[in-house]
Each structure stands twice: as C-alpha cells, then as structure tokens.
Amino acid sequence: MxxxxxxxxxxxxxxxxxxxxxxxxxxxxxxxxxxxxxxxxxxxxxxxxxxxxxxxxxxxxxxxxxxxxxxxxxxxxxxxxxxxxxxxxxxxxxxxxxxxxxxxxxxxxxxxxxxxxxxxRLGADPLRADADPERAWRRISRSRTSIAALLLDQAVVAGPGNVYRAEVLFRQGIDPSLPGRALTAEQWWAIWADLVSLMREGVATGRIDTVRPEHTPEAMGRPPRVDDHGGEVYVYRRAGLPCLLCGTEVRTERLVGRNLFWCPTCQAGR
Missing domain, CATH: 3.20.190.10 (MutM-like, N-terminal)
Structure with missing residues (x-):
C-alpha cells in the first residue's frame, strides 16, 4: 500500500x-x-x-x-x-x-x-501543517497497544505505513512491542520529528531513504540495496540479514496483518 x-x-x-x-x-x-x-x-x-x-x-x-x-x-x-x-x-x-x-x-x-x-476519523498527518501530534500523543500515552501497531493505526497517525513504521522505530532505538502507555513523551516527540523529516524527504525524492549519511552504501563500503521498493533502509525487508549497525540478525513477525521488521539488539528489550 x-x-x-x-x-x-x-x-x-x-x-x-x-x-x-x-x-x-x-x-x-x-x-x-x-x-x-x-x-x-x-x-x-x-x-x-x-x-x-x-x-x-x-x-x-x-x-x-x-x-x-x-x-x-x-x-x-x-x-x-x-x-x-x-x-x-x-x-x-x-x-x-x-x-x-x-x-x-x-x-x-x-x-x-x-x-x-x-x-x-484520521489522525495527525506528519506532512500537514495543520497536524495535531499532541492529539496523537494523548491516544498513544493511554494505550496498552504496542507502539508498532499504533503507528499503523491511521486514526492515530495518518500517512506512515509499514516502511516508515519499521524504520522510525529502529532509528529511535525503540522496542516495537513497547505499549504506547510505556512510551515517554520524549520518545514520542522524537518519533514525530523523525516522521516529519523522513516523509518530507520522501515527497521531495519520490522514494523512502531512511539511513543516515554515515550509513549509506558509499560511507560503509557496502553494496546498495536491490529491491522493488527502492531506497536505503535499516531493517525493512531485511529479515535474516545482519543489522547494518550491530550485525545482529534482523527479525520479522506478523503484526496487525503486516510484516514487522526490527533489530533485537539496537531495539533492546524485545
């Protein structure tokens, strides 16, 4: 989608x-x-x-x-x-x-x-100037649902999908299974700011690139990603491959009908 x-x-x-x-x-x-x-x-x-x-x-x-x-x-x-x-x-x-x-x-x-x-019935859209991330935080901070599931709920945050969900949680080092109510306000505002930045770049380039400059193929001396999705990412569709940062095998499981990807070391607590 x-x-x-x-x-x-x-x-x-x-x-x-x-x-x-x-x-x-x-x-x-x-x-x-x-x-x-x-x-x-x-x-x-x-x-x-x-x-x-x-x-x-x-x-x-x-x-x-x-x-x-x-x-x-x-x-x-x-x-x-x-x-x-x-x-x-x-x-x-x-x-x-x-x-x-x-x-x-x-x-x-x-x-x-x-x-x-x-x-x-839609949540805050990171790409809209009239978005209300505080409203999203109120829902998240009261929820027993995992943050990974909440980020795919369009009534909470509208726009991000499976790629942005996996990548922003990795970039922030957050365990995908963490209940929303266990997330700190500092973590939420870091997630929101990251989504705004990443998605704006996606609008500008027409692709999803989430790796930081120091982790690009050129910087790390690794082959570029080859995938019909395109873009350089940390964990999305990289199940079974070593994490780009720590070498731990990237894992996957089904969550709310979609494949979740994460690194159990960089996103500790899993």
Whole structure:
C-alpha cells in the first residue's frame, strides 16, 4: 500500500497537470461511470492529501475521494491518451496530459459533510501543517497497544505505513512491542520529528531513504540495496540479514496483518 508521501506527491501532480482547467472524465471500466459523468467538463479547483487519502476538489463543491488501498495505481502520460488497457476505473484528461486510475480501494464523490466525517476519523498527518501530534500523543500515552501497531493505526497517525513504521522505530532505538502507555513523551516527540523529516524527504525524492549519511552504501563500503521498493533502509525487508549497525540478525513477525521488521539488539528489550 502506498505510504503518505506518495499521496502528497499525487496531489501535487494533479494540481500541476490539471489545476484550474476543465477536464474530460470517463470510466472505461464502467464502475465509476455516473461519477465520471458528473465530473466531465468540470474545472479542478484543488487537490489535497490527508494521510493516505487523495481529495480532488472540483467546481461547485464536487469532491472526488480516492484511496489507492493495496492495489491501486496511477498511470500518467501525454494526450492523445491511448486506448485504455486493463481495468481503468477513472481517466482524467486535460489539454496536454492524462491520468489513469486502476484498482483503488475507493473512488467516490463525497458531499462536504461526508468529507468531514472522513477527516474526523484520521489522525495527525506528519506532512500537514495543520497536524495535531499532541492529539496523537494523548491516544498513544493511554494505550496498552504496542507502539508498532499504533503507528499503523491511521486514526492515530495518518500517512506512515509499514516502511516508515519499521524504520522510525529502529532509528529511535525503540522496542516495537513497547505499549504506547510505556512510551515517554520524549520518545514520542522524537518519533514525530523523525516522521516529519523522513516523509518530507520522501515527497521531495519520490522514494523512502531512511539511513543516515554515515550509513549509506558509499560511507560503509557496502553494496546498495536491490529491491522493488527502492531506497536505503535499516531493517525493512531485511529479515535474516545482519543489522547494518550491530550485525545482529534482523527479525520479522506478523503484526496487525503486516510484516514487522526490527533489530533485537539496537531495539533492546524485545
């Protein structure tokens, strides 16, 4: 599932391509045919991201909500757009470029009241200036749930996914099994600041790099990571390999339906 930095990049890309312009909208797959008819010919007034939710605002308050989920993808290109390939849920096309959306978990038009309901159930997004990390801390500090699980709960922190979760806990040396209520305020604010920094870099570069300068392949004289996820990381998808810092074997287990990765030495107490 794409992490929050990807959705913020998608919002910026939609504004770049289509902002202030009337668009052609169609649903080649047919599953969003009525919604596409309502959007066809409308001007895109704005694009925003909240956690993993993309919100495209059209004139007369029509708002398109997209959540990519596990399988959703976007394809962009110049017009004229080719014949749709695969199950294209929505095609938006401007004067120069088009965007094809396939396989989203959600693609729907929402009324203003429905948007408020959606946003009210989301936690603090590290990439938003209006985020309220204090609200997240209040929930975390009262919870018996592990910090690893809490960081994947979009009602607590919106945007970070499995990669950022594993990497920020490693960077802060925090045991993933630590209950939220056992976390110190100092640890929480360090986690939050790290997420803000790492995710902003992800928006800028389009990839997730979490290793510090002294731990890059060039600095350590090691081969670069080869993985379809891309980016240099400490523990994510490195189960069975030696920790880059201490040499201990990186471990993994399933937690709330996702694979958790950690170093039992650098994240002591496990």
């Amino acid at each position: 794409p992490e929050g930095h990807t959705i913020h990049r998608l919002a910026a890309e939609h504004l770049r391509m289509f902002g202030g312009r009337a668009l052609r909208a169609e649903s080649p797959q047919g599953r969003f045919a009525d919604g596409a008819r309502q959007l066809d010919g409308r001007v895109l007034d704005g694009a925003d991201a909240y956690g993993k939710h993309l919100l495209l605002r059209f004139e007369d308050e029509r708002l398109l909500h997209i959540h990519l989920g596990l399988y959703g993808t976007y394809t962009f290109g110049p017009v004229p757009a080719p014949e749709p390939k695969g199950l294209v849920r929505l095609r938006l096309a401007g004067a120069a470029e088009f965007a094809d959306l396939r396989g989203p978990a959600a693609c729907e038009l929402l009324e203003p009241g429905e948007v408020k309901v959606l946003l009210d």
